[in-house]
Each structure stands twice: as structure tokens, then as C-alpha cells.
Amino acid sequence: MSCLYFRIMSIMIWLIAPFCITCLFTGVVFGHILTLSLSDFSMLSHQICFVVIFDPPCDSSLFELAANLSQAWKHVPSIQFYRFTLDDYMQNGGSDIIDIDPPLTLVENCGPAIVIPKMVKDRTCLMHSINKVEKRSAKIVPNAGENVVDFINNMCGTFLTKNGDLSATGKRIEALKKNLHNVESKKVTLHELNRQCASPDLKYFFYNGICRTVQENCYKDNLSSECATKENNFFSLEQCEEMDKLPNKQQFISEYLFRSKPVIFRKAVHHWPAFRKWTWDFLMQSYGDVTVHVKLSPTVEFEGVESQTLWNSANFTIPTAIKQALDNPDLVTVRPAGVEMKFKDFLNLINETTNAANKAFAYLEYTSMRSYFAGLENDVNEMPFVKNTLNLNHLNIWMSDGSTLGKLHFDEYDNFLCQIRGKKQLILFDPHQSSSLYEGHILEAMFSYRNGTFYRDRLLKSTSMTMSPVDITLPDFEKFPFAKNAVPLNCTISEGDVLFLPSFWWHEVQSYPSEVEHQNIAVNFWYFAM
Missing domain, CATH: 3.40.30.10 (Glutaredoxin)
Incomplete structure (x- = not known):
């Protein structure tokens, strides 16, 4: 009753x-x-x-x-x-x-x-x-x-x-709730992008800013000379707000932190010692013999979601109660293989020619600077308007060859992402859109890497609820119909830029290498969410 x-x-x-x-x-x-x-x-x-x-x-x-x-x-x-x-x-x-x-x-x-x-x-x-x-x-x-x-x-x-x-x-509290930032009512939805672009694969659009658009009265499955396609940049994503000058503490708290609003601070950390010191030679000579934990993947994608049928699950049984509680028991969150190696070996692995020969993509991710790279912390600084105000939980360094794609997920921390080498493009979705992105527990799996070969043989007895099962670059609207309404926000940062990414915002991260050295380096400050 x-x-x-x-x-x-x-x-x-x-x-x-x-x-x-x-x-x-x-x-x-x-x-x-x-x-x-x-x-x-x-x-x-x-x-x-x-x-x-x-x-x-x-x-x-x-x-x-x-x-x-x-x-x-x-x-x-x-x-x-x-x-x-x-x-x-x-x-x-x-x-x-x-x-x-x-x-x-x-x-x-x-x-x-x-x-x-x-x-x-x-x-x-x-x-x-x-x-x-x-x-x-x-x-x-x-x-x-x-x-x-x-x-x-x-x-x-x-x-x-x-x-x-x-x-x-x-x-x-009601005033704060009404003032929270969201992008749901702005610009283009995933469904609109998918409908207007000739190819259902939106990766080219997201990471190049243009798509081949289907002209009026033409259909995706019947493109011909009469239904010519053309490059068109009419469809652009909502862009992050940008600031050329750092805010003061009160301005940041009221306009961005309390509103849960992303913002890019252009060239905010270009003065850091890290920019002139962290060359390839310096890192190799100073930390080459340090043992680090490196993530390896057979593709540039890290920690995406895929079908469980791709995995060797013959000896793996999901308890009935767990299976019934999962919204998508047929999917797994794919964790990269983890290996211990000398930092100099990692640097060689992300070298362009070496990487091509080994067919393994390496990523130094979620790596504590304080634990592995003593001294580098002195080359970076917290944003002056949050120092001694927010509670710093993690200071991480991220390094790759600049080709990695971190699939759609969220973190529980307020994040300042600082770009040192190369650039990163982040496609964001605000927390209001979690239902459209099908937030929920997904079984975890982990690659094994033995003798230069990857194996899909480690299904884990654990779940993750921070990854979205929706592939925004190739959305399956039949399986995930609510994803049609998701509205993305584009935030691209270059060397010296800082992105404030509020906690629980969904983000997919495409890295690009620097023009001088074939690498991508970023530092992020994670703070406990207020």
C-alpha cells in the first residue's frame, strides 16, 4: 500500500x-x-x-x-x-x-x-x-x-x-542549488550530433571539431553522388569559460566552486620551474632508476567499457544476486595491465619508434609525485586562491606519448589539471546528466601482459561505478536511449593552462603530444569535495 x-x-x-x-x-x-x-x-x-x-x-x-x-x-x-x-x-x-x-x-x-x-x-x-x-x-x-x-x-x-x-x-542551500552550473539546456545533444553527422562515429567530430554532415533529404545508409557530403563546422560544442587572469579567493569560491562550474585559466602556470626543468634529459638523468608503476594497453584507450563476451570467462561465475543487481551484467570496465619498471624504461617505451615496435601503449597515471618523484613537487605550486582553503588530498603526475584516450568517467575530487607538455581535450558532462550516462556498478576486468602479448583473462570480483557504459564517440542509442539527451562541453587546455574540473563531472580525456618532445605531461591537484 x-x-x-x-x-x-x-x-x-x-x-x-x-x-x-x-x-x-x-x-x-x-x-x-x-x-x-x-x-x-x-x-x-x-x-x-x-x-x-x-x-x-x-x-x-x-x-x-x-x-x-x-x-x-x-x-x-x-x-x-x-x-x-x-x-x-x-x-x-x-x-x-x-x-x-x-x-x-x-x-x-x-x-x-x-x-x-x-x-x-x-x-x-x-x-x-x-x-x-x-x-x-x-x-x-x-x-x-x-x-x-x-x-x-x-x-x-x-x-x-x-x-x-x-x-x-x-x-x-536552495539558492546554491538553483545557481549550479549545467549545460543541459545549451547547444547540441549527442542525438543531434549523431543525426547530423554522416558517420555514427563521433570521435572525428569530438577531436577535430568538424563532421561530415548529411544534407537535406539524404539518409546515412544511402549516401550517393546525389547525396553529397561536405565538411561542416556548423555544429560546435559548448566551450568552457576561460580567464586570462586568476580570480581572487572570494570570486573563485562564489562563481566557480560553489556553482560547480568548470573554468580554464589560460597560461596560469607558465612561470612554473617545471616548464624549463622537466626536459626528457632531465627526467631521464634525475629519475631514470626509480621504479614506477606503469599501465599498459593494447590500444590508446584506457579504462573503457566493453562486452564481457570478449573475455575468457569460462571459469568465472557471477553470483546470481550480484548479476541481478547489475544494470548491465553483459559489460565490463576494462582496466589496463599494471607493470613495475624503471622510469627510464618507461620513457623509452613511450618513444615514438619504440612504441610502434612493441605495440603497447604505456601510461603513467594517478602517480603520486611525492611518492615517486621527490623534488618535483618544488617545481609546481597550488593555485594561490585555494591554498590553505581547500584540503589537498593528492598531487599526481600523468605522462604518456600523447596519444592516450581516457574514457568517460568521473572523480570524487575537485580537480586542478595543469598542462606541462602537449595538450588535453576534455569532453565534459555535468553531474545532472548522470542518468543519461547510465551511472551504476559495472563489473571490472584487467588485461594481463605476458611476453609482449595482452590477454583478456582477468575478470575481477569487483565493480566500479565511476565509468559510463556509454561510448560517446559511437553511442548505442538502442541500448542507452537516455544518452540521446546528453549535452557535452568541450574544455581544451594547452601548455601552461589550468582547468578547474569540479567533483563528479563526467569527463573523457584525449591527450596530444608536445610539438618539441613526443610526450604529454600534466599535473593535477585533487582536493576533497566541499
Whole structure:
């Protein structure tokens, strides 16, 4: 029975008789609060926060306050007020359904008020969502007074006054939410790009800025001399905002950090010592004998998503409960092979001619500068407007031959990506579009690399939920129809540029080599998201 049904029935009861009337199931209305049986409560939504008064109440003033709040807050569907009879709770196993903290002790034949917060699904681990615990947790409401309203707000995640209005904090939060940056209403969707471009493969468009467009009255599957195609750059992506001058702290916080808005700071770090010091020869001589962890892939793509049928899964069984919980059990997130090698061997591996001979693409990614390259940290600096303001969690260096493509994913950190050599093009999607990109757990697999050959033979007993199963360069709208509505944002940074990439923004990253040395080097500062 839905909670909406209960609410409709209670309204009907009040219209029929404003006093005490027997209600739905065993429910009875007293003082604007519906009395509900324990068995009926167990069928209500877990996505609602409940304020429950035990009948008889020990504190009549608390009951009166709850009755007033139930009327003042009736426009808030996420909070509902009910009464339990003490006898029903004690005689019908109430403690098996609701875990009250502190445990309910009956000094007299009366009960307290409790708040039962909505159940928040643990999405960090698939096993947690499978092993569901139906028992609801609850806390006892303190004595009547202004702190009761604060207590209920804290438990229910709301910001309401006694009169049902938004509190000052609530108004500030609503203003921030309305001010969050998104690109959904701007420019072109993936579906529009796919419809207008002659080829369904959009990689050429994303990374060259143009596509072969189908002219009017022509069809993709019937292109002929009468249906000539032409290069057309009419369709351009929304571009990141750019600044030639660094903002001050207040400007950055209010206009970009709190708005979750990407921005490029042009030539912001060109003065760093890293630009003149980090030559190929310097890195080879200074760190050549350091052992580093390198990722290897048979293609330029790193950490994409592909069909599980490509993998040797004969001896791999997915537990039924896990398989049923996966939205796409036929897919795997592909992790590159990991190998330990001397840094000088890595530098040789990403050399253009050496790389072609070995047919292996190497990437030094997510690599801690402090752990592997002592001293290089002195050649870079945090942005002055966030130093001592944000909490730095990681300082990483990224190196490749400049051909790598990091497939669509998100990170939980606020990120300052600083380009040292070459350039990077990032195709972004704001967090509002997560449903269009089918965020969810995907099984993981990892390449093995033995004697110069890659093997698809390591299916892992783990999942990832930071990768999108949607290939934006070749979207499958039949399998992922909501992806049609996704709107990309282009952010391209060159040497000396810095991109502020807010946490949880989806991004696909195409690297390009420097014109002087065949490499791509970037540094990123990861901060805990505010």
C-alpha cells in the first residue's frame, strides 16, 4: 500500500468527520496525527522520514508540538507524522522492525517521540545494497522546545521552521542549488550530433571539431553522388569559460566552486620551474632508476567499457544476486595491465619508434609525485586562491606519448589539471546528466601482459561505478536511449593552462603530444569535495 494512498485516505477522513473516526486498516486520527498499526507502517516507503509519537505520550507538550508541525509541514512530502500505540509496539515485535536509539525503556505506561530517517541506499558497494537490512533505525526526540525542530530537521535532512517555511540555511542551500552550473539546456545533444553527422562515429567530430554532415533529404545508409557530403563546422560544442587572469579567493569560491562550474585559466602556470626543468634529459638523468608503476594497453584507450563476451570467462561465475543487481551484467570496465619498471624504461617505451615496435601503449597515471618523484613537487605550486582553503588530498603526475584516450568517467575530487607538455581535450558532462550516462556498478576486468602479448583473462570480483557504459564517440542509442539527451562541453587546455574540473563531472580525456618532445605531461591537484 503506497504512502500516497494513506495520505489521500487521511484527507478524506478529515473531510468526512473532523473529530475521531476509525480509519484505514487500524488507523485512527487523533489531533491531526494518524494512528497507524505496526504492520501497516512496515509497508510504507523507505524514502520517507517519519516522526512517530507513541500513544499514550509521556510528554503532552511534545505531542502538541508534533501535531502543529504535522499541519505546518504537510506540504513537505518527504516527512510524515504518525502515532503508534505502545501496546501494538510492545506486543507485536516493534523492536524487530524499528531499532530505537537509545533503546526504549518503559518507566511509566507511556512512550516518547522518535524520528525514523529515510533509508539511504549504500551505493558504494553492491553487496551492501543486496544484503538489505529491512530494520529501520530511529532516535528518540529530545524534550519539547526549539531544539526539537532542529533535531527533526537534522534527522530528515530538511531545513524548515516551525511555521513550515524554509529556514535561512535552507534558503541559502536552495539558492546554491538553483545557481549550479549545467549545460543541459545549451547547444547540441549527442542525438543531434549523431543525426547530423554522416558517420555514427563521433570521435572525428569530438577531436577535430568538424563532421561530415548529411544534407537535406539524404539518409546515412544511402549516401550517393546525389547525396553529397561536405565538411561542416556548423555544429560546435559548448566551450568552457576561460580567464586570462586568476580570480581572487572570494570570486573563485562564489562563481566557480560553489556553482560547480568548470573554468580554464589560460597560461596560469607558465612561470612554473617545471616548464624549463622537466626536459626528457632531465627526467631521464634525475629519475631514470626509480621504479614506477606503469599501465599498459593494447590500444590508446584506457579504462573503457566493453562486452564481457570478449573475455575468457569460462571459469568465472557471477553470483546470481550480484548479476541481478547489475544494470548491465553483459559489460565490463576494462582496466589496463599494471607493470613495475624503471622510469627510464618507461620513457623509452613511450618513444615514438619504440612504441610502434612493441605495440603497447604505456601510461603513467594517478602517480603520486611525492611518492615517486621527490623534488618535483618544488617545481609546481597550488593555485594561490585555494591554498590553505581547500584540503589537498593528492598531487599526481600523468605522462604518456600523447596519444592516450581516457574514457568517460568521473572523480570524487575537485580537480586542478595543469598542462606541462602537449595538450588535453576534455569532453565534459555535468553531474545532472548522470542518468543519461547510465551511472551504476559495472563489473571490472584487467588485461594481463605476458611476453609482449595482452590477454583478456582477468575478470575481477569487483565493480566500479565511476565509468559510463556509454561510448560517446559511437553511442548505442538502442541500448542507452537516455544518452540521446546528453549535452557535452568541450574544455581544451594547452601548455601552461589550468582547468578547474569540479567533483563528479563526467569527463573523457584525449591527450596530444608536445610539438618539441613526443610526450604529454600534466599535473593535477585533487582536493576533497566541499
